[in-house]
Amino acid sequence: MSTHAAPDAGGASLWRDAWLRLRANRMAVAGFVLFGLITFLCLAGPSIFTQHAFDQTQLSEHFRGPDRNHWFGTDALGRDVFVRVLKGGQISLAVGFLATAVSVILGVAYGACSGYAGGRVDMVMMRAVDILYSLPFTIFVILLMVMFGRNFILLFVAIGAVEWLTMARIVRGQVLSLKHAEFVEAARALGFGAPRILAHHILPNLLGPVIIYATLTVPAVMLLEAVLSFLGLGVQPPMSSWGLLIQEGAEKMDIYPWLLLFPALFFSAALFSLNFIGDGLRDALDPRAAKD
Amino acid sequence: MNRAWCRAFTSAGLLLFAVSCHRPLTHVESGGRDQVLHLGNGTEPQGLDPHIVTGVPEHNILSALLEGLVTEDPRTLEVRPGVAESWTLSPDRRVYTFRLRRTARWSNGDALTAHDFAYSFRRILNPALGAQYAYMLHVLRGARAFNKGKAGAGWEGVGVEVLDDHTLRLTLENATPHFLELLNHYSFWPVHPGTLERFGAFAKRGTPWTRPGNFVGNGAFELREWRVNSRIEVAPNPHYWDASNVALKGICFYPIDSADTEERAYRAGFIHRTQTVPIHRIDDLRRRRPGEIRFETYLGTYFYRLNITKKPLDDARVRRALALAVDRAALVSNITRGGQQPAFHFCPPGTGGFTAPSGLKFDVVEARRLIAEYLSATGQARVPPIEILYNTSESHKVIAEAIQGMWRDQLGLDVKLLNQEWKVYLDSVTQTNYFTSRAGWIGDYNDPNTFLDMWLTGGGNNNTGWSSARYDELIRKAAATDDTAARLRCFHEAEEILAREVPVVPLYFYVNVTLRHPTVQGWHPNVLDHHPYQHVRLQAP
Numbered sequence: 001m002s003t004h005a006a007p008d009a010g011g012a013s014l015w016r017d018a019w020l021r022l023r024a025n026r027m028a029v030a031g032f033v034l035f036g037l038i039t040f041l042c043l044a045g046p047s048i049f050t051q052h053a054f055d056q057t058q059l060s061e062h063f064r065g066p067d068r069n070h071w072f073g074t075d076a077l078g079r080d081v082f083v084r085v086l087k088g089g090q091i092s093l094a095v096g097f098l099a100t101a102v103s104v105i106l107g108v109a110y111g112a113c114s115g116y117a118g119g120r121v122d123m124v125m126m127r128a129v130d131i132l133y134s135l136p137f138t139i140f141v142i143l144l145m146v147m148f149g150r151n152f153i154l155l156f157v158a159i160g161a162v163e164w165l166t167m168a169r170i171v172r173g174q175v176l177s178l179k180h181a182e183f184v185e186a187a188r189a190l191g192f193g194a195p196r197i198l199a200h201h202i203l204p205n206l207l208g209p210v211i212i213y214a215t216l217t218v219p220a221v222m223l224l225e226a227v228l229s230f231l232g233l234g235v236q237p238p239m240s241s242w243g244l245l246i247q248e249g250a251e252k253m254d255i256y257p258w259l260l261l262f263p264a265l266f267f268s269a270a271l272f273s274l275n276f277i278g279d280g281l282r283d284a285l286d287p288r289a290a291k292d
Numbered sequence: 293m294n295r296a297w298c299r300a301f302t303s304a305g306l307l308l309f310a311v312s313c314h315r316p317l318t319h320v321e322s323g324g325r326d327q328v329l330h331l332g333n334g335t336e337p338q339g340l341d342p343h344i345v346t347g348v349p350e351h352n353i354l355s356a357l358l359e360g361l362v363t364e365d366p367r368t369l370e371v372r373p374g375v376a377e378s379w380t381l382s383p384d385r386r387v388y389t390f391r392l393r394r395t396a397r398w399s400n401g402d403a404l405t406a407h408d409f410a411y412s413f414r415r416i417l418n419p420a421l422g423a424q425y426a427y428m429l430h431v432l433r434g435a436r437a438f439n440k441g442k443a444g445a446g447w448e449g450v451g452v453e454v455l456d457d458h459t460l461r462l463t464l465e466n467a468t469p470h471f472l473e474l475l476n477h478y479s480f481w482p483v484h485p486g487t488l489e490r491f492g493a494f495a496k497r498g499t500p501w502t503r504p505g506n507f508v509g510n511g512a513f514e515l516r517e518w519r520v521n522s523r524i525e526v527a528p529n530p531h532y533w534d535a536s537n538v539a540l541k542g543i544c545f546y547p548i549d550s551a552d553t554e555e556r557a558y559r560a561g562f563i564h565r566t567q568t569v570p571i572h573r574i575d576d577l578r579r580r581r582p583g584e585i586r587f588e589t590y591l592g593t594y595f596y597r598l599n600i601t602k603k604p605l606d607d608a609r610v611r612r613a614l615a616l617a618v619d620r621a622a623l624v625s626n627i628t629r630g631g632q633q634p635a636f637h638f639c640p641p642g643t644g645g646f647t648a649p650s651g652l653k654f655d656v657v658e659a660r661r662l663i664a665e666y667l668s669a670t671g672q673a674r675v676p677p678i679e680i681l682y683n684t685s686e687s688h689k690v691i692a693e694a695i696q697g698m699w700r701d702q703l704g705l706d707v708k709l710l711n712q713e714w715k716v717y718l719d720s721v722t723q724t725n726y727f728t729s730r731a732g733w734i735g736d737y738n739d740p741n742t743f744l745d746m747w748l749t750g751g752g753n754n755n756t757g758w759s760s761a762r763y764d765e766l767i768r769k770a771a772a773t774d775d776t777a778a779r780l781r782c783f784h785e786a787e788e789i790l791a792r793e794v795p796v797v798p799l800y801f802y803v804n805v806t807l808r809h810p811t812v813q814g815w816h817p818n819v820l821d822h823h824p825y826q827h828v829r830l831q832a833p
Contacts, residue, residue: 057697059619059626063572076572076627076690077697237693237709251552251686255576 021284028280035273038266042089052080054087055238063256073258075248084240085263091241093270095156095225096218102160103221104214107167108206112198114168115175126172129165137162137224145233155234159221170213174206207285215278219271242267318561320809324832327541329812329825332554334567335683335714336521336547340502341493342478343416343423346718346753348734348821349567351478353545356526356825357509358481361390361409361460362472366827367816369738371472375404375482375510375533376460385467385774386433392458397531398484399507399514406460410452412482417450420495424722424752425479427745428736431471431771433463467774470644473737476822484508512538512826521547532826539814539829549714551686558807564830565808565815571687574629574805584807587631588817591640591735592802593743594632596680596695596728597721598795601757604676605727609662609669611794614728615652616659617702618695620799627694628687630805635798637787644739646780651791652798656702663703677706682730683717691799692730721755732802735820740783741770747795758795809833 022028046054052070061078064070072081114125141158148154178184179202187197226243228234235241242263249260319330337350342358345351363374376390396404413432416423419441430436433451451463464471474480487508488494491501500506507515512534513526524545528538546563548554551570555577558566569577569585577585596614604610620634633641637648663675680696682688689711696707712720720726733753735742745751745767749759763786770782790796804821814827 055697055700057694057701059622059694062626077694078626237689238696248686251570252572255573 018284022280025280025283027276028284031273031276031280034269035277038089038270038273039093042086042093045086046083050080050083052083054079054083054240056080065256066258072262073256075259079238081245081258081262085242085245085266088240088242088245088263089266089270091235091239092222092225092243092267095159095241096222098156099159099163099221099225100214100217102156103163103167103217104210105164106160107164108171108203108210110164111168111171112175112202112206115172116179116194116198116202118176118179122172126169129168132162133165141228141233152235155225155228159224159228163217163221167210167213167217170209171206174209175202178202178205204285208282211278211281211285215274218274222267242270320561320564320811321833323564323809323811323830327539327830329540329543329828329830330563331543331545332548332557332563332566332568333524333545334547335549337524338715338718339498340507340515340518341497342481342483343412343421343425344497345478346424349545349547353524353526354478354481355511355822356513356543357507357511357515358478358483359511359532360477360481361392361475363824364473364476364822366814366822366824367818369473369818369820369822371476374476375409386464388462388464388471389455390460390462392460393533394458395533396510397533399509399511399529399531400484401531402484402486402508403457404482404510405457406454407457408482408485409460410454411485411488413450413452413480414447415483415488415494416479418495421497423479425477427748427752428474428477428479431464431466431468431474433465435465466772468771469774469776470737470739470741473739477736482510484510512824513540513543516542523547534826538826540825543825549685555807558809564812566806568687569630569805569807571628571630571690577807581807583810586804586806586808586817588804588806588821589819590802590804590821591643591738591819592732592804593635593638593640594691594730594732594799594802595635595638596797596799597726597731597756598728598758598797599724599726599756600795601724602678602727604666605678607666607670608793609666610675611797612792613659613662613666613703614699615791615794615797616655616662618698618797618799619654621654623691623694624800627690628800630803632800632803635800638790638796638798639740639743639783639787640735640801643735643743644741645776646740646783648740648787649784649791651788652794659703675703675705677708678727679708679710680728680730681710681712681717681720681726683714684711688730695799724755724757728797731796734802738819740780741767744783744786745771747790756795758793760789760793763789 056079058078061074062076064074066073070080070082072085075081075084110125114122140162144154144158184197184201187201222243225234225241226247229241229244235244245263246260246267249263253260319328323329331352333352334349337353338345338347340350340353340357342354345354359374361374361376362371364370365372375392375396377393379388379390381388392404392406398404413429415421416426417429417435417439419439426439430439434445434449435451437445438447438450453461453463455461487501487506491499491506493499493501504515504518509515509529512529512532514529516527517523517525525542527542528535528540532538546557548557551568554563554566554568555570555573557563574585598605598611598614600606600611624632624634636650636652639646639648641647667673667675680692682692692709696709699705699707721729721731733743733746746753747758747763748754748767749764766782766786770779773779808815811831811833813829813831815823
């Protein structure tokens with residue numbers, strides 16, 4: 001009997017530990033499965049499950065309730081709601097994730113630098129954030145649109161550029177408290193440079209709050225996108241997104257409930273699963289949890 | 293103990309019951325007592341300067357604040373004496389002499405004289421003001437030349453003469469059968485010279501003379517309060533010549549952009565009448581409020597302007613193809629659902645006794661042929677993308693999406709949608725900064741001229757860049773004759789030109805779909821949707 005496998009001793013890596021803990025968390029696993037399912041449906045659904053196109057209007061079929069042909073019913077123009085929910089999901093998920101990614105990358109980098117540098121640099125960097133905070137969001141987006149024209153990519157940038165501010169503050173606060181911890185002092189005593197200390201010692205300890213905040217950012221971003229689209233600054237019809245579908249459905253919910261029900265179901269299922277995933281990741285990645 | 297609890301609960305319950313009974317009355321419920329009419333008014337008005345504004349919401353407010361030489365019958369729209377108590381017409385039907393009432397006053401008590409009317413006409417025609425509606429006054433002799441700033445064309449040449457304080461003589465370019473109806477349009481309404489001079493507003497737009505406290509009018513009501521995006525309130529004008537016959541104690545106009553919000557406001561008893569009804573609710577309201585949803589004929593056309601200064605709309609073939617590829621029957625029967633008529637010409641059927649030839653039809657084959665012809669003639673592989681501009685509203689959006697779908701599916705065009713808020717949208721349209729824009733035109737008086745003189749070269753509401761010498765000639769010829777048959781022949785040919793050149797794509801003829809509470813009395817349906825408020829009163833529900 002050959003023994004290739006190393007004995008499961010104390011040498012397990014952070015990531016392996018995290019993976020094991022995550023797997024044991026039933027809610028998180030359920031969240032992953034559900035979210036995977038929704039993502040798969042949104043990406044592949046429009047071509048697999050239905051022969052309708054999201055922008056194919058059939059005026060005589062308007063406001064039909066759900067039936068065998070139109071699983072989720074049809075809207076005012078006789079468009080299939082099922083395929084529109086899936087197509088809208090693509091947009092919402094893309095906006096949610098890309099804008100969140102923009103905000104996480106910017107916010108973590110900025111906050112970590114600011115917090116670690118400290119002193120005058122920190123002061124200047126944080127005042128810059130304060131100033132950006134005070135800009136009214138809609139006016140900022142309108143300015144961007146006027147300068148660069150209406151453009152879908154700009155939507156991610158605009159939302160991300162606003163959402164990173166809070167992230168930067170949270171990260172800076174964490175870094176401020178971490179940079180005097182013993183393990184950081186030890187790393188410094190060993191002669192490591194600032195980039196290595198930040199990347200290897202401080203960032204892993206930031207994951208908890210960052211992930212929690214990121215999972216909160218995703219739904220906020222999706223809602224922002226709906227607001228912008230309603231103002232004519234975001235997604236333009238016939239394209240749609242969950243936020244827009246819900247907003248339209250809400251106006252008609254007392255007469256045509258399916259227009260609200262299905263996009264809202266998808267939207268809330270996606271948000272629920274994201275929250276569970278966030279919870280699970282935080283528990284799994286918290287390095288302090290391993291010591292108990 | 294037990295009994296005490298019982299008593300406590302009972303009295304608490306009674307108290308709750310009493311409180312719930314003392315719910316404040318809704319506007320509709322208290323209407324009979326308060327006589328304050330609450331109206332949904334679509335959108336925040338562009339302004340309240342009668343010489344600047346162009347929209348229907350503005351008309352609804354201004355008609356309470358100002359009154360012209362004549363007014364109209366609330367039912368039949370026949371001309372009735374207004375500030376002028378009588379008038380005479382010369383045998384050649386070109387010279388009108390108006391006798392102004394000696395009791396006519398401004399809301400600050402000043403006497404209203406013929407000089408004030410002359411001042412007002414001079415103001416709107418003044419080239420420096422750049423009033424869009426100035427062309428309404430071009431029926432007056434010499435007014436066009438003065439308005440266009442032609443050399444040597446001074447105010448003295450315009451056919452407006454003040455004979456004495458209470459006598460005004462208007463001389464027309466040509467005999468114009470609908471002239472008296474024109475007088476009831478806000479471009480002919482008077483403004484108070486003293487107030488305008490105080491704010492330097494004679495040749496300047498946007499001065500604060502229209503603010504509450506500054507505004508001086510001569511209508512049945514005076515401006516009491518204007519809260520932007522919230523409400524405009526008017527109160528009876530004690531100096532109005534017919535003040536004793538005004539029943540209402542006030543009118544509140546609410547700018548409610550969203551038809552859904554407006555409909556909710558109506559259901560909550562907050563307003564007596566909506567400006568419109570969300571189209572997805574029409575079927576439901578027909579069932580649930582059959583006595584309150586009203587479908588009234590309305591002299592108006594819903595259409596798309598095409599900006600002929602932009603490619604590919606500079607080519608008449610593309611424009612005509614766009615007009616032919618729209619399935620209007622499907623549009624009105626499935627989307628608008630208020631019994632609207634599909635529009636295959638511009639002027640609503642029966643306007644002033646005129647029904648235009650149907651120069652357009654739904655013909656996809658012909659539309660495709662025109663597009664193919666355009667592509668091969670210009671050597672392009674694809675038609676350049678176009679964009680539909682509409683003002684933010686659920687109904688306009690649904691229609692725009694439907695049209696977008698038709699143009700894409702039938703003609704393979706790349707069509708984008710763009711929505712803008714009302715004032716931004718108006719700016720884009722007046723600056724001809726769009727490809728195709730949603731528009732509606734409501735007749736200002738019951739004559740084909742109100743629809744067809746829009747498309748004159750450089751007309752204030754043309755905004756498409758389109759011009760045709762023959763068209764201009766026909767409209768002028770129609771204005772120059774009072775032989776009805778000859779006029780109608782001119783309009784007939786003008787409509788044919790519109791159908792050939794297609795500067796606009798008519799979609800459907802309006803039906804005014806509104807909710808109106810039965811307690812509103814003296815409010816009569818008519819094709820212009822004009823409701824002189826001095827005849828309106830509220831009943832207890």
